[in-house]
Amino acid sequence: MGFRVREDRTPRGPVPLGRERAQYFLFMRQGFTNVAACQAVGVSRTTGNRWRFGAGATNGRAASAPVAAAPAARVSARYLSEDERITIADLQREGVCPAQIARELGRARSTVTRELARNRQPGGRYRPHAAQAMAEARRPRPRPGKVAASGELREAIEGMLRLRWSPEQIAAALRARYPGRPEMHVCHETIYQALYVQGRGELRRELARALRSGRAVRRPRRQPGQRRARFTAPMVMISERPAEAEDRAVPGHWEGDLIIGKGAASQVGTLVERATRYVILVHLPAGRDAATVRDALAAAMARLPVHLKRSLTWDQGAEMALHHEFSVAARVPVYFCDPHAPWQRGSNENTNGLLRQYFPKGTDLSVHSREDLDAVAAELNGRPRKTLGWDTPAQRLARLLQPAHSLTTPQPGTQAGIVR
Numbered sequence: 001m002g003f004r005v006r007e008d009r010t011p012r013g014p015v016p017l018g019r020e021r022a023q024y025f026l027f028m029r030q031g032f033t034n035v036a037a038c039q040a041v042g043v044s045r046t047t048g049n050r051w052r053f054g055a056g057a058t059n060g061r062a063a064s065a066p067v068a069a070a071p072a073a074r075v076s077a078r079y080l081s082e083d084e085r086i087t088i089a090d091l092q093r094e095g096v097c098p099a100q101i102a103r104e105l106g107r108a109r110s111t112v113t114r115e116l117a118r119n120r121q122p123g124g125r126y127r128p129h130a131a132q133a134m135a136e137a138r139r140p141r142p143r144p145g146k147v148a149a150s151g152e153l154r155e156a157i158e159g160m161l162r163l164r165w166s167p168e169q170i171a172a173a174l175r176a177r178y179p180g181r182p183e184m185h186v187c188h189e190t191i192y193q194a195l196y197v198q199g200r201g202e203l204r205r206e207l208a209r210a211l212r213s214g215r216a217v218r219r220p221r222r223q224p225g226q227r228r229a230r231f232t233a234p235m236v237m238i239s240e241r242p243a244e245a246e247d248r249a250v251p252g253h254w255e256g257d258l259i260i261g262k263g264a265a266s267q268v269g270t271l272v273e274r275a276t277r278y279v280i281l282v283h284l285p286a287g288r289d290a291a292t293v294r295d296a297l298a299a300a301m302a303r304l305p306v307h308l309k310r311s312l313t314w315d316q317g318a319e320m321a322l323h324h325e326f327s328v329a330a331r332v333p334v335y336f337c338d339p340h341a342p343w344q345r346g347s348n349e350n351t352n353g354l355l356r357q358y359f360p361k362g363t364d365l366s367v368h369s370r371e372d373l374d375a376v377a378a379e380l381n382g383r384p385r386k387t388l389g390w391d392t393p394a395q396r397l398a399r400l401l402q403p404a405h406s407l408t409t410p411q412p413g414t415q416a417g418i419v420r
Contacts (some may be wrong), residue, residue, distance in 0.1 A: 003312035017043065021051055021067065026136070028052075030129040032084075080107075080115055085128035088112060139164055146186055147194040147203060153184050154203065157191060159409060161207045167191035175217050196240070230336075233324040238313060238344050241335040245311060251275040252310035254332075256297070258288060258319060259355060263364035268365050268373065269296060270355065272348045273308070276396035277388065279351055279380050281373040285366060290321035294329070301330040308400065309360045311335055315344055 020041040038048040049055075054066040059289050075081075080088075083223055084105055091101045098116065102109040119131035147154050153174075160170045167188035178184035194203040196217060208215065245253040253274045258267045269282030283297045299310055313335045321363035323334040337344040358376045359365055368376075381394040 017047075022385040024048060024051060026133075030133055033126065066220070075139075080111070082128065085115070085119075085131050088115060089126050089131075090251055092116070120362045145194055146183075146190060150183060154184070156184070157186075157194075158203060158207060161210045164210050164212075166212065167195075170283065201248045231321045231323065233322075233350050235316070235323070235336045236333065238335045238337050241311060245274060245313075247357055248275045250310070252308040255345040256312055256314050257345065257348050257352060258284075258293075258317065259359060259365070260350050261359070262362050266365035268355075268368070269293065269300070270348060270352055271297075271300060271312075272351045273393075273397070274347050276400065277347060277351070277385055278393040278397045279355075279377050281355075281377045283373055284369040288319045293319040294326045295324040298329040301332055305401070306331075313337065313348075315342070315345065351380075 020043055024037050024041045024043065026369075027035070027040055032040070034048045034052070035045055038045050050064060051067045055064050067105055073126070084107075085106060086103055096104075099109045102112045106111070115131070116126055117133050120126045120204050121130060133195040136360075147157065156174065156177075157170055160173060165173070170191060171186055171188040175185050179361070190276040191203070195208045213219075241253075244250040251273060255274060256271045258269055260267050267284050267288045269284055271282065272278070282300050283293060284296055286292050291373065297312075303311075309330065309332045311334075312332050315337050316339060320326075320334065323336075326332070327334050342349050344367065355376070361369070381397075382392050384390045384392055
């Protein structure tokens, strides 16, 4: 049952038989007699009776009160309880099928069939209290490793390690040498764990030097600070963006992102010009796959004059996997933020917060038409901004567009000519 009588009975501390006492009360709850429980934990019947009922003062020995049985550990309701196991045994004796037993307990049929298969006695009979004890014996964590439990297996592995065999070769050799003994079979990961994991001591650590790596600890293939390539085409990081974009003195540097709707099933693209805070909303009714976003952003940028298309900064979202194709089509270089650094697109993050007044989180964004998005953008571009000296983004953009003839000059609060 997972409990072994302690060979060294020398008293240890104020509760010398604490482990035996806890196991004794566990056996008593399972229906053992006092004699059987005492024999199982290796104490006398007198000790068991004293734990249960206490004892008066005799022969100079002080009186002792009954010991309160340790409360049973609280176990998650997803595990079968002892009462449920009793019900399973009773219904099985009556000839009830596992499916009906499962319905009676409100459990899955597989739970009952697995319980009957795992916890029945060697003769095939299912005894609920014994099944409960077997389940409790399997529950403690961490479990002892298979290598630690078998001296023969440990010696076989150590011998092969001294021959500089790899754990994978050892695992294969064990199956070949002991075909009918599953207790001698382990996978190569078990051997690595026995060598590497601190505190187990299943295999001597000096044997790790026999491994080809010569290490007693694992080394990840990728260092923590190293990030895998996000896209097929190389990304140009924000650190390489022109310095003129930082101080916002030169217009034409944009920041972009997506705002996502309910259930991640709808989306709207957002573009913000860093110098003027001018907002463009991109209609994405067909989804946010890389090709759709590429085409929608290229169309949004197509109506801007050349001097307002200097760069676009985006996070490393999968929707920009075709960034290189967008750069060719729109003639706008794309720079990517560092991972987990939203402040590198501060204007866009702030604008997305303002847009949530119109598109609250948890709502379906697909209900908004292109005209709806244009109206929201026009309203936002018509708001005076303190950071612009109480100008509006539309007014600032209008000044930039005055020398350009490819676009009509937008009035405050309008989207004239920008993004369709």
